[in-house]
Amino acid sequence: MDTTSRGAYTIGECARRSGFTMDTLRYYERIGLIGDIARTTTGQRRFNDEHLEWLGVLKCLRDTGMPVEQMHRFATLVKDGDHTIAERIALLEAHKTAVDARMADLVAKRDYLLGKIDYYRSVAP
Amino acid sequence: MDTTSRGAYTIGECARRSGFTMDTLRYYERIGLIGDIARTTTGQRRFNDEHLEWLGVLKCLRDTGMPVEQMHRFATLVKDGDHTIAERIALLEAHKTAVDARMADLVAKRDYLLGKIDYYRSVAP
DNA sequence: CTAGGACCTGGAGTGCACTCCAGTGCAAAC
DNA sequence: GTTTGCACTGGAGTGCACTCCAGGTCCTAG
Numbered sequence: 162m163d164t165t166s167r168g169a170y171t172i173g174e175c176a177r178r179s180g181f182t183m184d185t186l187r188y189y190e191r192i193g194l195i196g197d198i199a200r201t202t203t204g205q206r207r208f209n210d211e212h213l214e215w216l217g218v219l220k221c222l223r224d225t226g227m228p229v230e231q232m233h234r235f236a237t238l239v240k241d242g243d244h245t246i247a248e249r250i251a252l253l254e255a256h257k258t259a260v261d262a263r264m265a266d267l268v269a270k271r272d273y274l275l276g277k278i279d280y281y282r283s284v285a286p
Numbered sequence: 287m288d289t290t291s292r293g294a295y296t297i298g299e300c301a302r303r304s305g306f307t308m309d310t311l312r313y314y315e316r317i318g319l320i321g322d323i324a325r326t327t328t329g330q331r332r333f334n335d336e337h338l339e340w341l342g343v344l345k346c347l348r349d350t351g352m353p354v355e356q357m358h359r360f361a362t363l364v365k366d367g368d369h370t371i372a373e374r375i376a377l378l379e380a381h382k383t384a385v386d387a388r389m390a391d392l393v394a395k396r397d398y399l400l401g402k403i404d405y406y407r408s409v410a411p
Numbered sequence: 412c413t414a415g416g417a418c419c420t421g422g423a424g425t426g427c428a429c430t431c432c433a434g435t436g437c438a439a440a441c
Numbered sequence: 442g443t444t445t446g447c448a449c450t451g452g453a454g455t456g457c458a459c460t461c462c463a464g465g466t467c468c469t470a471g
Contacts, residue, residue: 188460205418243409284368312450328437
């Protein structure tokens with residue numbers, strides 16, 4: 162019952178596919194956001210499709226403004242197994258709430274911006 | 287033909303009203319984002335309603351992710367008078383475009399998040 | 412076989428946008 | 442008129458999230 166982790170990507174390939182830089186990938190590994198990266202006998206990393214999937218999650222969290230520390234907490238929950246699912250939901254929900262608030266604020270600010278632009282247009286030479 | 291700049295707020299009052307910290311206000315003055323702040327004979331700043339309005343603009347730009355350098359450019363345009371209006375419009379439009387892109391991305395990422403939450407709910411104990 | 416490129420590590424450095432501090436001076440309330 | 446608090450300056454420090462570097466190894470195309 163192997164979860165068939167197909168694909169064996171060098172860090173460069175993984176960077177291109179995930180949208181992170183190689184440096185960021187190494188950094189994320191160092192701080193514990195990515196675990197269990199295989200190595201060749203000579204020490205090179207080999208990422209697989211599971212990593213790419215996980216990186217997709219991380220990218221989503223990061224790009225929606227989650228601080229690295231919270232991502233780390235989430236990573237820990239995932240690593241700790243199924244009994245943490247309720248907590249994972251709670252974390253993601255809290256984050257979703259934050260994202261919603263951020264979006265609402267953005268909408269309001271964008272309207273303000275539009276008003277400003279319209280004003281300038283109305284007085285433009 | 288005085289533009290009736292009513293109100294005379296200490297930096298503390300201005301901070302409370304604008305949502306910036308006192309330090310940030312001083313910082314913004316230093317780097318040229320806020321100009322013409324009156325001083326009492328003893329050197330204390332006295333902000334007025336025009337400043338508050340301008341700070342509202344800055345807050346909008348900042349909170350929508352405009353880098354300080356661009357805000358500075360905008361401030362310069364405003365200071366340079368009416369013949370810069372076209373350029374101001376261009377700057378704000380470009381920023382609006384960036385905000386729109388950011389919002390679209392946020393919507394997509396939020397959906398992904400929702401999917402993740404739903405998935406966890408579906409496998410929750 | 413060799414030249415060029417990809418990858419390795421640990422640690423130092425970067426950029427942004429503040430934020431804090433020491434030491435000092437004014438203000439406002441009692 | 443003194444205590445408590447707000448404000449001043451210049452400059453140093455912070456926090457976050459990377460990003461870069463030196464000095465080395467490895468891999469692969471020709």
